[in-house]
Amino acid sequence: MGKAFHKPESMADVATHYCPGCTHGVAHRLVAEVIDELGLRERTVGIAPVGCAVLCYNYFTFDFQEAAHGRAPAMATGIKRVRPDLIVFTYQGDGDLASIGMSEIIHAANRGEKFTTIFINNAVYGMTGGQMAPTSMPDQRTTTSPFGRKTALTGMPVKMAELLSALETPAYIAREALIKPKYINRAKKAVHKAFSYQVANTCFSLVELVSTCPTNWGMTPVDALKWAEDKMLPYYPLGEYKTPEAGRLNPAAGRKHAE
Amino acid sequence: MGKVLMKGNEAIAEAAIRAGCLNYFAYPITPQSEVAEYLSKRLPEVGGVFLQGESEVAVSYMIFGASACGERVFTTSSSPGISLMCEGISYITAAECPAVFVNIMRGGPGLGGILPAQADYFQAVKGGGHGDYRLLVLAPASVQEAVEMVMAAFPLAETYRNPVMILGDGLIGQMMEPVEFPDTLKSAPSNKDDWATSGMGTRASGRRNLVRTLYLVPEQLNAHNLKLRAKYERMKAEQVRSEGYNLDGDYRVLIVSYGTMSRVCRTVIDTLKQQGIEVGMVRPQTLFPFPRAAVHAAASKPSCRSVVSIEMSMGQLVEDVELSVLGARPVHWYGKCGGEVPTPEEVLDEVMKLL
Numbered sequence: 341m342g343k344a345f346h347k348p349e350s351m352a353d354v355a356t357h358y359c360p361g362c363t364h365g366v367a368h369r370l371v372a373e374v375i376d377e378l379g380l381r382e383r384t385v386g387i388a389p390v391g392c393a394v395l396c397y398n399y400f401t402f403d404f405q406e407a408a409h410g411r412a413p414a415m416a417t418g419i420k421r422v423r424p425d426l427i428v429f430t431y432q433g434d435g436d437l438a439s440i441g442m443s444e445i446i447h448a449a450n451r452g453e454k455f456t457t458i459f460i461n462n463a464v465y466g467m468t469g470g471q472m473a474p475t476s477m478p479d480q481r482t483t484t485s486p487f488g489r490k491t492a493l494t495g496m497p498v499k500m501a502e503l504l505s506a507l508e509t510p511a512y513i514a515r516e517a518l519i520k521p522k523y524i525n526r527a528k529k530a531v532h533k534a535f536s537y538q539v540a541n542t543c544f545s546l547v548e549l550v551s552t553c554p555t556n557w558g559m560t561p562v563d564a565l566k567w568a569e570d571k572m573l574p575y576y577p578l579g580e581y582k583t584p585e586a587g588r589l590n591p592a593a594g595r596k597h598a599e
Numbered sequence: 600m601g602k603v604l605m606k607g608n609e610a611i612a613e614a615a616i617r618a619g620c621l622n623y624f625a626y627p628i629t630p631q632s633e634v635a636e637y638l639s640k641r642l643p644e645v646g647g648v649f650l651q652g653e654s655e656v657a658v659s660y661m662i663f664g665a666s667a668c669g670e671r672v673f674t675t676s677s678s679p680g681i682s683l684m685c686e687g688i689s690y691i692t693a694a695e696c697p698a699v700f701v702n703i704m705r706g707g708p709g710l711g712g713i714l715p716a717q718a719d720y721f722q723a724v725k726g727g728g729h730g731d732y733r734l735l736v737l738a739p740a741s742v743q744e745a746v747e748m749v750m751a752a753f754p755l756a757e758t759y760r761n762p763v764m765i766l767g768d769g770l771i772g773q774m775m776e777p778v779e780f781p782d783t784l785k786s787a788p789s790n791k792d793d794w795a796t797s798g799m800g801t802r803a804s805g806r807r808n809l810v811r812t813l814y815l816v817p818e819q820l821n822a823h824n825l826k827l828r829a830k831y832e833r834m835k836a837e838q839v840r841s842e843g844y845n846l847d848g849d850y851r852v853l854i855v856s857y858g859t860m861s862r863v864c865r866t867v868i869d870t871l872k873q874q875g876i877e878v879g880m881v882r883p884q885t886l887f888p889f890p891r892a893a894v895h896a897a898a899s900k901p902s903c904r905s906v907v908s909i910e911m912s913m914g915q916l917v918e919d920v921e922l923s924v925l926g927a928r929p930v931h932w933y934g935k936c937g938g939e940v941p942t943p944e945e946v947l948d949e950v951m952k953l954l
Contacts, residue, residue: 382800385668388811397809403796405667406811407660408690414657418664419796421648422622422672426798444660447653 348372350381352399361554361561363518364392367460368399370524371429374532375402378539384427385419387412389441391433392466410441413448416455427538428455434475435465438498442474445504449544452509456534457544459500461515462551463572470556474498477571482556497575501548505581505588510543513582515591517550517573519565526578543584550576602777607742607767608633608675610778611701612641614749615673617783620699621647622672624661626654626680629713630769631703634675655680659687666696667810669795671753673699677769678707678719681727688762689728692827693812695794697756699749700734701765703772706938714938715769717858720915723766724887731824733831734764735838736886738857742776744884750781755838759830760794766886768911770859770940834888841890842882844868849902850879852953853928855894855920856909857883859940864909866943867950878950879903886919894923905953907931909946 347353350372358364375381384402388394390409397404407415412430419428437445437459445457464482465471472482472489475497479488501515512534516527527549534545550572552564559567579591605613612634615623623642625635635651642649648665652658658674665672676684681702691698702723706716721727723736735755739745745767752763792802799807814820845868856864861882868878881897883890898906906928908917917932924930933949935941 383798385796385798387664394813397811401807402799403807404809404811405664405796406694406809406813408686411657411660411663411687414652414660415664415667417650417652417657418624418661418666418672419668421624421650421661422665422670423668423797426668443653444657447657 348376350375350401352401354398356399357395358392359555361552361564362392363462363549363551364396364460366518366524367458367549367551368396370528370531371431371458372400373528374535377532378535380427380535380539383425384429387415387428387430389430389432389436391436393431393433393460394467396431410436410439411444412436413441413444413453413457417448417451417453420453420455424454424541427535429458429535430455431458431460433460433466434462434473438474438500446507449504449511449546450507450509452511452544454538454541454544456538457546458531459546459548460551461500461548461576462553463497464553464556466553466556477575499576501546501581504546510584511582512537512543512545512584514580515548515550515576515578517568517578519550519552519568523578530580537584550578602779604775605742605778606633606773606775607745608703608772609637610742610746611675611749611765611772612637614746614780615699616641616645616647617780618750618753619784620671620673620753621645622665622670623648623674624650624652624658624665624672625674625676626652626658628677628680630705630715631675631677631701631772633772634701655683656686659684662698663687663691663694663696666691666698667694667796669791669797673701675701675703677703678705678716679710681719681722685722685728688734689730689732690812691762692732692734693730694810695760696810697760698762699752699756699765700762701749701767704766704768706936712938713769715859715911715940716936716938717768717860717911718913718915718936719766720886720910720912723764724889724919732827733834733887734762735759735834736764736766738766738884738886739771740858740861740882742771742774743778745771746778746780750784753784759834761830766858768859838885839888839890839892840884841893842884843893843897844880844882845872845877846879846881846897848877848879850877850900851902851904852878852950853897853903853906854878854880854909854950855883855906855916856880857886857916860909860911863941863943863946867946870943870947871950876954889919889923891923894920895925895927898924898928903928905929905931907933907950907953909941909949910934911940912936
């Protein structure tokens with residue numbers, strides 16, 4: 341009997357620099373598994389963001405480019421336009437994608453660029469030391485909102501999946517979470533779908549992954565998982581927000597995440 | 600092929616295609632939007648890629664992404680747009696990717712104006728973006744020279760794995776002149792398997808390539824900067840280009856001027872020659888590397904009493920002239936930067952003051 345569980349070929353056999361309890365490792369693994377399953381490693385180019393995942397190319401085993409802060413979707417556009425045969429994905433955090441890179445992601449999605457974005461939403465800036473992100477929750481304490489995020493001054497958290505789904509151009513937009521095995525299984529399916537749409541040259545695809553940052557949230561890994569489920573999931577409903585076949589969907593109205 | 604009458608911007612666009620560059624990303628800005636308009640029609644005819652990006656910032660990264668795949672790619676813009684691209688340019692130099700940027704300069708600072716200027720000299724030659732980097736900067740003085748420089752720029756960018764900038768003023772882009780296109784370039788970047796993220800499957804080595812600019816270990820970053828510096832020193836040794844004008848006579852004044860401004864200076868030199876007054880000129884064709892030796896030699900001629908930098912900027916070129924003359928002669932400056940090109944009469948008056 342062969343091995344039932346093994347490290348994906350697309351994943352390097354090294355220890356990561358991520359903090360204990362961080363969900364980046366899970367997200368990396370889902371991407372690597374999907375690239376293996378679809379047989380894409382030889383023609384994939386990943387794009388690393390600026391943020392904790394800036395060194396994520398150390399954990400994958402295929403071609404990679406490293407972007408400036410927020411600019412990964414523009415780089416992916418450049419690659420995909422001149423080499424449509426390549427499989428291209430950006431891996432971006434919430435500061436990178438929803439703050440400084442808001443323009444790049446919206447326009448790339450609206451042009452229908454045929455690449456995939458893995459969007460890690462952990463409601464905080466990780467690498468720079470826990471500053472407030474556009475996705476930080478109301479009253480969430482961060483190093484730049486020491487008294488809690490005051491929405492009267494900084495607005496409400498940005499819902500990227502909903503925002504991008506408002507665009508008319510066909511796309512696959514989903515939000516899943518990495519905080520329980522059942523959610524991770526759903527996330528895997530969404531990532532698989534996202535890359536499959538790219539392989540078929542169908543549309544832009546983005547999967548937002550609700551994630552944790554125990555270090556910068558000041559919590560144990562277990563408490564962080566609970567906080568994400570209690571505080572983030574009600575505000576960031578999981579599910580498919582847009583598919584090229586069905587158009588816009590409304591996961592918030594349709595189904596509960598805690599099935 | 601014979602001569603054709605073309606607007607500078609369109610000739611630059613056509614030159615890129617003939618240099619084998621079929622990938623163009625850009626954002627509209629006066630006075631160079633004709634490049635994008637021309638290529639939006641022409642590139643689809645030749646199976647190329649035309650994309651109007653959402654901003655110059657995004658465009659600079661589209662260029663980065665495409666060039667990091669080993670594909671020939673270029674963009675054009677004008678002063679405020681180039682300021683936005685400087686972020687991407689810094690990354691592209693750090694990642695050692697080849698690309699061509701064309702700046703058809705207008706007056707600044709700020710929104711400035713839309714008429715010709717040379718006010719981005721420092722930005723092009725001394726940096727612009729953050730960090731220690733250099734661009735190979737070519738400065739055409741005619742539409743014909745712009746064509747030749749664009750076609751030379753791609754192989755140069757690939758040889759040095761560094762962006763090349765064509766620094767032209769608005770007049771180079773807007774005026775029509777007869778041009779003759781050199782033979783089409785066929786060569787493609789040859790060493791790209793060593794560095795380009797073109798997909799592992801395309802390489803015999805089976806090795807994956809990384810294009811990155813982050814070096815967290817100080818010794819590694821220093822080593823990387825020394826490697827880049829060695830490349831810029833190699834450019835200085837191999838790529839300096841300038842043109843002398845009326846340097847045979849016993850001139851008392853030496854002009855240093857480039858681009859459209861140098862053509863006005865030529866007229867002045869011819870006029871004065873008819874009156875029996877000799878004035879010489881060195882016209883830098885590369886602004887980085889700067890033709891220091893040529894300027895120093897011309898300034899050091901025994902008959903030469905003084906040197907004047909004549910530029911459509913408020914004293915930028917003059918700093919490199921001073922660094923070239925090294926105190927051997929007094930160095931003066933004359934310039935305008937509002938979108939007006941100084942007239943031959945104005946330049947003549949300035950030169951007469953030095954005689």
